[in-house]
Amino acid sequence: MPGHSHPTLRALSRTRRAIGVRMRSPLSQQSVRCKSGPYGYTQAKALVFSKNGEPSDVLKLHTYSISPSLSSKSVLLRSLAAPINPADINTIQGSYGSQPSFTSLIGTSSPSAIPGNEGVFEVLATGDPSSPIRKGDWVIPAVPQFGTWRTHAVAELGDILKIDKEGLNATQAATISVNPSTAYRILRAYGPTTGISTGLGVRPLEVGSGEWFIQNGANSGVGRAAIQLGKLWGLRSINVIRERSSGEATETLRRELVSLGADIVVTETQLLSREWRDQLAEITNKGREQIGLGLNCVGGKSATAIARSLSEGATLVSYGGMARQPVALPVGLLIFKDIRFVGFWLSRWNQQDVTGRRHMIDYIVSLIREGKFQDVPLDEVPWNWDTDTSTLIDQVQGGLQGFRKGKGIFVFGDT
Numbered sequence: 001m002p003g004h005s006h007p008t009l010r011a012l013s014r015t016r017r018a019i020g021v022r023m024r025s026p027l028s029q030q031s032v033r034c035k036s037g038p039y040g041y042t043q044a045k046a047l048v049f050s051k052n053g054e055p056s057d058v059l060k061l062h063t064y065s066i067s068p069s070l071s072s073k074s075v076l077l078r079s080l081a082a083p084i085n086p087a088d089i090n091t092i093q094g095s096y097g098s099q100p101s102f103t104s105l106i107g108t109s110s111p112s113a114i115p116g117n118e119g120v121f122e123v124l125a126t127g128d129p130s131s132p133i134r135k136g137d138w139v140i141p142a143v144p145q146f147g148t149w150r151t152h153a154v155a156e157l158g159d160i161l162k163i164d165k166e167g168l169n170a171t172q173a174a175t176i177s178v179n180p181s182t183a184y185r186i187l188r189a190y191g192p193t194t195g196i197s198t199g200l201g202v203r204p205l206e207v208g209s210g211e212w213f214i215q216n217g218a219n220s221g222v223g224r225a226a227i228q229l230g231k232l233w234g235l236r237s238i239n240v241i242r243e244r245s246s247g248e249a250t251e252t253l254r255r256e257l258v259s260l261g262a263d264i265v266v267t268e269t270q271l272l273s274r275e276w277r278d279q280l281a282e283i284t285n286k287g288r289e290q291i292g293l294g295l296n297c298v299g300g301k302s303a304t305a306i307a308r309s310l311s312e313g314a315t316l317v318s319y320g321g322m323a324r325q326p327v328a329l330p331v332g333l334l335i336f337k338d339i340r341f342v343g344f345w346l347s348r349w350n351q352q353d354v355t356g357r358r359h360m361i362d363y364i365v366s367l368i369r370e371g372k373f374q375d376v377p378l379d380e381v382p383w384n385w386d387t388d389t390s391t392l393i394d395q396v397q398g399g400l401q402g403f404r405k406g407k408g409i410f411v412f413g414d415t
């Protein structure tokens with residue numbers, strides 16, 4: 001009937017009003033942009049995908065408006081920085097362990113999701129003046145699949161976590177909650193077996209003991225965090241990196257990791273060579289010093305070689321699969337060396353230990369503030385209102401390539 005909208009459309013429009021999003025007419029999309037329109041609407045942009053696939057095929061930049069009326073439990077946020085993590089790309093591809101739900105809440109033509117698990121936002125306005133979160137505060141997502149690749153967001157108070165921004169810059173604040181947290185949890189929870197009499201549990205490496213762990217992907221965000229936390233906690237690390245294009249470049253990377261606190265840095269070629277066994281014996285005082293923990297973010301031959309390097313009763317924790325190769329394990333490692341193979345997923349830990357997560361983030365923030373924790377090298381991607389869609393999407397597409405000069409991170413400017 002003319003003049004009467006379909007019930008589904010009416011329901012959708014009610015939902016949009018509830019979350020403060022207004023659909024833009026084709027006419028208004030052509031109009032000159034003003035950050036806050038005549039009725040106080042905030043203009044926003046988000047990268048979105050409506051089906052899984054390669055980022056360059058499925059990502060789109062969507063423009064929408066956010067209503068100034070906020071519920072008492074919500075806040076209006078402006079994005080400051082948001083990294084491009086491998087997990088975000090896997091989410092777009094559809095190979096990640098969880099998927100965001102596709103909705104039409106920001107007025108996309110088909111139900112879509114906003115990628116980006118990690119980032120930091122500045123609070124622009126709050127729905128309740130007595131809210132514990134105030135204008136000007138910095139917040140990070142408290143929930144997975146928050147959707148950080150957008151210029152602005154309206155969030156429920158329960159979905160964000162305030163961080164003490166003093167002494168932090170935006171890129172530091174945007175990168176604390178995934179990689180350093182993963183390294184922290186693995187080093188604090190896993191290690192060698194406690195034996196049959198204790199039900200075959202594991203104990204973490206003992207702080208201050210100088211116990212060894214070994215890891216591949218040592219140049220990754222998690223790897224660099226593990227090196228630094230390990231050093232701070234009095235542990236020793238053997239770190240495996242891939243050769244760079246020249247011996248000199250490999251040596252530069254080796255020195256960089258040593259300056260972060262790595263005890264030993266070897267290349268993947270060394271790890272896979274026949275000589276590795278003898279070299280390892282030399283490092284561990286003829287095997288008298290145990291390697292109770294391995295961290296695997298690569299898979300394939302690298303993971304097998306890491307597993308072979310472990311001492312009896314050690315644990316190999318797999319948290320990533322950058323080489324996209326399965327992990328093949330000699331049965332002898334299970335039977336005769338009693339090695340434990342486990343997987344780790346930070347999202348599960350965050351869900352099950354909310355208070356522990358809060359303490360961990362505060363601890364990491366304090367280390368950064370005290371100058372005890374270095375950022376990963378970053379490849380900053382400025383995101384302004386007029387930044388080309390292709391510039392943003394190309395950066396995402398390149399995010400899984402190896403040998404990058406740094407982790408891609410959107411840094412929001414004039415949005």
Ligand SMILES: NC(=O)c1ccc[n+]([C@@H]2O[C@H](COP(=O)([O-])OP(=O)(O)OC[C@H]3O[C@@H](n4cnc5c(N)ncnc54)[C@H](OP(=O)(O)O)[C@@H]3O)[C@@H](O)[C@H]2O)c1
Nearest residue numbers: 086219220221222242319320321322323344345346402403
């Ligand atoms: N399970 C969890 O909860 C959890 C949490 C955080 C991260 N992760 C996973 O951990 C991994 C690392 O994440 P990140 O953010 O730390 O990574 P990142 O900083 O973006 O670094 C990527 C790393 O992967 C390496 N790499 C890329 N392609 C490779 C290949 N084909 N073979 C071997 N190494 C390769 C790179 O080595 P080069 O420097 O040599 O290029 C680099 O060290 C990812 O798989 C991610 O999904 C898992």
